[in-house]
Amino acid sequence: MRWSTSYTILLAAMMASGCNRGAVSPQAVPSPSETRKDGLAPPVLLEVGGKPVVSGYPFLGDIDGDGLNDLLMGGDPNGRLLVYRNVGTAAAPRMSEPQWFDEWVQKGRVPRGCSAGYFYPQLMDFDGDGRPDLLSGSHCCDSFGFHVFRRADNSWSPRTHHTVASESKYTGVFVHRSFVTAADWNGDRIPDLLWRSGGNLGIGVALGPLTGHEPLELEHEVEFTPRPTTVDEGVHDFSVADWDRDGKPDLLVRLRLDGGKGGIYWYRNLGGPGLKQLAPGKLLLGEDVLVGPMRSTRSTYGFCVGDWDGDGWSDLIVTRQDLIPPGPEGSWQGSVWLYSRE
Numbered sequence: 001m002r003w004s005t006s007y008t009i010l011l012a013a014m015m016a017s018g019c020n021r022g023a024v025s026p027q028a029v030p031s032p033s034e035t036r037k038d039g040l041a042p043p044v045l046l047e048v049g050g051k052p053v054v055s056g057y058p059f060l061g062d063i064d065g066d067g068l069n070d071l072l073m074g075g076d077p078n079g080r081l082l083v084y085r086n087v088g089t090a091a092a093p094r095m096s097e098p099q100w101f102d103e104w105v106q107k108g109r110v111p112r113g114c115s116a117g118y119f120y121p122q123l124m125d126f127d128g129d130g131r132p133d134l135l136s137g138s139h140c141c142d143s144f145g146f147h148v149f150r151r152a153d154n155s156w157s158p159r160t161h162h163t164v165a166s167e168s169k170y171t172g173v174f175v176h177r178s179f180v181t182a183a184d185w186n187g188d189r190i191p192d193l194l195w196r197s198g199g200n201l202g203i204g205v206a207l208g209p210l211t212g213h214e215p216l217e218l219e220h221e222v223e224f225t226p227r228p229t230t231v232d233e234g235v236h237d238f239s240v241a242d243w244d245r246d247g248k249p250d251l252l253v254r255l256r257l258d259g260g261k262g263g264i265y266w267y268r269n270l271g272g273p274g275l276k277q278l279a280p281g282k283l284l285l286g287e288d289v290l291v292g293p294m295r296s297t298r299s300t301y302g303f304c305v306g307d308w309d310g311d312g313w314s315d316l317i318v319t320r321q322d323l324i325p326p327g328p329e330g331s332w333q334g335s336v337w338l339y340s341r342e
Contacts (some may be wrong), residue, residue, distance in 0.1 A: 040340070054073055057319065058074075063085075067090070074136065075119070076161075083100075085099070138178045144164050146180045148162060149163070151265070168215075168216075170218040170220065203253075204218035232256075234255070297326045
């Protein structure tokens with residue numbers, strides 16, 4: 001995989017993409033004459049070469065600095081990351097055959113623990129240098145850890161391991177894998193760490209700068225409603241993007257609520273430039289999840305937000321599991337779906 005040395009191209013792509021990043025830059029605000037796209041089109045199965053994209057934890061962003069959004073897929077139990085490079089255009093993306101990230105980057109995997117070590121890719125500016133770094137949560141035996149691959153001059157630095165304080169105010173009790181991203185929570189233009197907080201009931205915040213001191217203290221929390229309140233509910237993953245193109249970053253969260261029902265909620269930014277004032281969540285995409293003895297035949301286990309077709313509006317990419325055939329003899333089969341804006 002060839003890495004571009006042009007920071008100008010790389011940063012321009014990140015500014016325009018609508019994907020997660022450390023300091024989210026807004027999409028261009030639509031003109032009064034432009035048709036708004038407030039809904040979601042019927043989903044389209046993502047394929048490459050006539051074969052479905054390998055299911056996993058998706059992220060859409062420019063990993064190779066050519067100005068085009070690529071598709072990243074975590075989810076391999078050995079902590080590997082698949083990269084589908086966009087060899088088409090911004091308006092008409094065409095993904096290449098996948099390549100393993102660790103074939104070009106030293107220590108390019110997330111390590112396994114006592115169980116699978118999944119890669120949860122997030123292209124974000126972690127260290128505040130204006131260049132997107134690659135972040136991932138950690139495995140369930142490393143509940144207070146996460147991993148960072150920093151963007152170097154024309155390559156990626158080897159993986160480094162980082163931690164949050166186990167006794168921070170919003171750390172709580174961890175029993176599962178960590179999930180992290182970075183965004184400007186308090187509006188000071190410095191990336192902050194957003195962390196799936198204890199018991200998976202919220203999103204903790206460690207204020208930036210995020211380098212030069214560890215463990216990071218989760219002393220703040222993102223305020224949003226609806227949100228999980230019981231052990232039967234939970235936050236799965238989340239994204240920061242300007243969903244409505246009003247010039248301010250919004251929060252999107254995949255939740256489990258109401259005794260097993262949940263989905264992807266959009267929390268519109270009412271204040272800005274940070275994420276301190278959010279409107280009540282609007283359900284964008286509902287989902288069924290596994291609850292007690294009642295086995296669902298479909299569930300969602302990953303999503304990302306990004307501009308798939310270059311029209312300036314953020315789209316949803318969702319990984320779905322289907323029980324085929326339904327019933328005790330069935331097995332879960334994953335697939336990746338694009339929900340474009342309309």
